[in-house]
Amino acid sequence: MVPNGWNRIALEKIAEVRSGVAKGKKGLKAPIEVPYLRVANVQDGHVDLTEVKTIEIEQDKLERYSLKYGDVLMNEGGDYDKLGRGDVWLGQIEPCLHQNHVFAVRPNQDIVDSFFLAALAASNYGKTYFLSCAKRSTNLASINSTQIKEFPVLVPPLPEQKKIAQILSTWDKAIATTEKLIATSQQQKKALMQQLLTGKKRLVNPKTGKAFEGDWEEVKLGELGKTFTGLTGKTKDDFGKGKQYVPYINIFKNSAVDMNALELVKINNGENQNTVQYGDIFFTTSSETPEEVGMSSVMLNQTKESIYLNSFCFGFRPHDMQQLLPGFAQYLLRGTQVRRSISILAQGATRYNLSKTQLLKIELKLPSLEEQQKIASVLTAADKEIELLQAKLAHLKDEKKALMQQLLTGKRRVKVDENVAA
Known part of the structure; x- marks a missing residue:
């Protein structure tokens, strides 16, 4: 109507x-x-x-x-x-x-x-x-x-059209401003990671009130822990053939495992498979681009529920938390320097694969646990600022969408200045 x-x-x-x-x-x-x-x-x-x-x-x-x-x-x-x-x-x-x-x-x-x-x-x-x-x-x-x-x-009458367009333009400006803030915050975080994860910028030690000092320790990844496999002996075609639904980690969009993005697969009741735990690090083994090979995600949640790993990934479990803190690892392994070291290990033509043996040989530079904790807290705060802006952006877009539905169909009418309408 x-x-x-x-x-x-x-x-x-x-x-x-x-x-x-x-x-x-x-x-x-x-x-x-x-x-x-x-x-x-x-x-x-x-x-x-x-x-x-x-x-x-x-x-x-x-x-x-x-x-x-x-x-x-x-x-x-x-x-x-x-x-x-x-x-x-x-x-x-x-x-x-x-x-x-x-x-x-x-x-x-x-x-x-x-x-x-x-x-x-x-x-x-x-x-x-x-x-x-x-x-x-x-x-x-x-x-x-x-x-x-x-x-x-x-x-609608032309003055009403222009009024509606003006209202929506106000929302567009708010959305554009928020998008720019997100882009700026992401660039600032990227620059901060580059400085903090290479030791070019040293933060203040809360115990001494002075900047952290001392050389960082050089270690090979393989010296810090051991690898474990995902759902062994399974392919995507096997998913769904078992009798018991279990959550598993499949996509590494974020440097920390997104517990809200876990998928479900079926395994046989009582089947012995590796489960993940707090502090585990996960790496992709294959990708269409070398830049995505070996992309990592860290388990930062403590959970009593048994969670499994996709067979197309592999896990890395540190021997203890006294050399590499999980909160620091999530940023270090996605930092520019480490990502570059991993991407050059990719092998293939149309699809690139990663050798676990080679990955374990990459060298990492680790500051003290206190400095790791401080770096992780600063970068976590930057992440939270970006998340808040992203939530604001999603809210603005939803509000605008609802408003469009009302204004553009006449379910909600706008008041037009009579002088303008005349």
């Missing part, structure tokens, strides 16, 4: 849907090289200009394919979340073209506001429409220009 005072109009009646330039055309006469936008540049709610490629086009075609301020960019397809997504072009590059997989929708500004239209297309209302008529395959979807043109646009 259309809200009072609103209309529902097919996009083609209130905007021009423009297709982009195709790559690979031969026999061009006196071509010029011009920047152009690809699907990768058109993100959901922003245009990513980090990497802008160029394309050749004939001079007399430049005006036809050039973007103009206020064009609403919409993607033809890709992953489901990319379908129809886009943003308003603000003339960041002049001239700039768009690929044929990116549509440029040029609204009649007397009827529909560009920012309102972009928000509507990105909302649940827009995404539901695009998915309903999309051509789908495994994890991919696409729409054509006809379906874009038939998009049933909800059209």
Whole structure:
């Protein structure tokens, strides 16, 4: 049901849907090289200009394919979340073209506001429409220009559109500010790790009130403990054939094991398998890139529950906690210097593998336990600051999404200045 005072109009009646330039055309006469936008540049709610490629086009075609301020960019397809997504072009590059997989929708500004239209297309209302008529395959979807043109646009009075767009813009600014704070905090933490984990920056010893002193001890990883295997004799195909569900560690996204991300597999009742414990370190043994091989995660939780390890990883159990503290290990093993030492051990072509024997030979530099503890506490505090910002960002995005659903469908109306409306 259309809200009072609103209309529902097919996009083609209130905007021009423009297709982009195709790559690979031969026999061009006196071509010029011009920047152009690809699907990768058109993100959901922003245009990513980090990497802008160029394309050749004939001079007399430049005006036809050039973007103009206020064009609403919409993607033809890709992953489901990319379908129809886009943003308003603000003339960041002049001239700039768009690929044929990116549509440029040029609204009649007397009827529909560009920012309102972009928000509507990105909302649940827009995404539901695009998915309903999309051509789908495994994890991919696409729409054509006809379906874009038939998009049933909800059209409030223009002043109301602008007011809605203004409100959503305020949320966008808050989200963008938080994203920048997260990026800055992550860069600061990275720089701090580089300084602290190499001894270039020494923290203050709370016992003496002075900076820690003394050389760090050089040890081989293998001298600190021993390895153990994951779910031995099992592959992914075996998971689910047993009789008892057990939690197991599978993904190492974080330097510490995420207890909320444990998966479940089945093993036979009474089956003798290695379980993990506090202080254990886990390494991936295989990856598509050498940079990801040997990525580690540390068990920082004390638990009475039996937890197992994926067979595609292996565990490392320190002999004791008197040389390498778990809280320090989680950062040391993901530090730039150690990661570089591990990645050069990767062997393979299309897929890279890691030898446990070689990994155990890598050298680590360890400060005293007191300094390890201090470094770990500083980096943990940095992590918590980032986590708080990420939680704030998730909350802002959820709040904006809920607000969009209400404002863009007329379930919640905004007050418009009567002078503006007139």
